[in-house]
């Protein structure tokens with residue numbers, strides 16, 4: 322702004338000075354142009370008076386001559402020699418008779434007769450014709466060979482011209498300008514010359530130019546052309562024929578056909594003015610520079626508070642500077658601005674302090690929290706607690722910025738979680754689920770994950786997670802579930818499971834048919850306990866379980882009902898096939914020889930079989946019938962298989978199982994002994 326102001330000031334001063342200077346130049350030129358005309362006119366008048374004076378003197382002398390005198394050379398010589406005044410006015414004097422013969426001649430060399438004929442000379446002819454004194458154009462003297470101007474005066478007697486008195490002015494010798502130009506006027510030197518109407522130079526400061534055409538003058542030849550083009554006007558008051566380089570005026574000399582030319586060089590005229598302008602410009606430039614420097618210093622001083630305020634504002638929130646430090650003391654608008662900025666800085670410092678406290682608290686919480694805490698955005702960890710790092714066995718720096726998917730045991734789990742998470746957030750519910758995660762070494766563990774968005778309205782802004790390691794909880798829960806459904810000694814399913822499966826088969830009839838249940842009880846098991854101890858009994862129970870398991874399909878259910886009793890559910894198994902399975906089980910158990918303390922222990926088994934029929938109202942009855950058949954096997958002498966026959970077949974009819982197109986059919990009531 323300062324620089325622009327100074328430039329504008331300098332430009333203004335420059336333009337104003339230039340306009341004033343140009344106007345001064347114009348006015349100076351106009352005044353000088355008028356002066357040139359006036360001086361040319363004045364010179365012409367002065368010259369006219371001089372020349373007219375010469376003519377008068379010539380006329381007075383001519384009047385002294387009488388016709389008889391012209392025939393007497395001695396008289397003429399004496400008269401001419403006595404003309405002292407004329408001899409000062411002219412360089413030569415001579416007398417010519419009416420026929421043009423020169424009678425007597427006087428110059429500096431003396432007065433003497435001269436035999437010369439001038440009858441052909443225009444000045445002589447005109448003098449005779451016009452009977453008055455005339456002034457010739459410059460001509461070459463026939464006596465001296467010099468350029469001369471001749472002034473004549475006729476000697477008239479009785480109306481006739483008897484002779485002519487002639488006065489010669491030698492142009493090279495006599496400077497007519499000396500009579501008109503004031504040599505003391507040197508303030509504005511001008512070139513002044515005198516020519517005749519044809520432009521032949523009569524007087525010139527350079528003597529060699531006299532007698533030549535004005536066109537040979539480099540200073541005035543252009544002016545002469547313009548004068549001719551203007552119609553060669555001749556006025557006493559002078560004509561202005563200036564051009565851009567010269568101020569030129571030409572004035573007619575009264576009583577002659579001569580012209581006085583006066584010309585001045587415009588550049589020379591204006592030189593002092595232009596020198597003054599240059600000087601003034603230099604001074605003005607100096608003033609502008611001084612002003613600019615002064616103005617800059619003043620503005621700098623004036624704007625100092627603003628400058629300091631700007632510097633402080635550049636470091637507005639720089640934590641190295643205290644909020645109240647570095648502000649300039651200022652009043653007015655700058656002061657107002659300073660107070661507003663200062664207040665903003667203070668408020669921001671307070672907010673920062675509060676934020677730092679919150680961050681401190683947050684990092685304390687994250688460090689001390691007994692659960693893993695994480696904040697994710699765009700599925701990447703942005704914040705993790707110390708406990709989470711422990712859980713994942715991963716340093717904080719290795720977790721931050723990593724995708725959350727990285728800690729999931731399987732990618733499928735991670736992708737399955739995403740829609741569940743979105744569904745919970747959609748109904749503004751926190752998400753909670755159990756997923757298997759991986760520690761850094763690849764070791765899996767179960768974690769309970771809870772999540773909720775930082776901003777409930779924009780889950781994309783971030784999600785807060787809490788993670789708990791529930792591996793033990795899951796393990797004990799699994800064990801509990803297993804023990805509720807299994808026999809801890811043999812690892813087989815327990816009675817509860819068997820009864821549930823039987824009940825389901827009953828309820829799913831007829832789709833679950835054909836199906837059979839086997840119920841078996843070990844024979845003479847008690848003596849093993851009694852004789853070899855309870856551990857031997859346990860070992861026998863486990864051995865029996867494994868032997869029985871080898872005889873059933875994986876889809877069949879082998880269960881320990883309690884004590885030395887077992888049950889088998891054979892689904893999609895007709896009675897004859899079940900019969901074969903029962904026999905196979907009996908054989909496997911009875912062939913079992915369990916080594917114990919150097920002895921080989923053996924047991925037998927009694928098996929009861931009951932097929933599923935449409936008559937059963939519940940599973941308990943079905944199992945009770947199998948139990949009844951087992952009891953029948955015991956009663957029949959043990960280590961045998963007995964089948965339960967439905968009530969309708971108990972009254973009689975064909976015996977045993979028959980194969981039909983539909984499968985095996987029960988067609989008789991008889992307890993079979995397969996021993």
Ligand SMILES: Nc1nc2c(ncn2[C@@H]2O[C@H](COP(=O)(O)OP(=O)(O)OP(=O)(O)O)[C@@H](O)[C@H]2O)c(=O)[nH]1
Nearest residue numbers: 843844845846847848850855856857858859884885
């Ligand atoms: N070692 C052991 N013995 C058991 C267990 N449960 C029950 N018993 C014993 O199993 C025996 C079962 O009795 P019984 O069926 O009457 O004995 P048994 O000698 O097989 O008689 P029969 O069936 O008539 O041949 C009892 O002595 C119980 O104490 C068990 O878990 N472990």
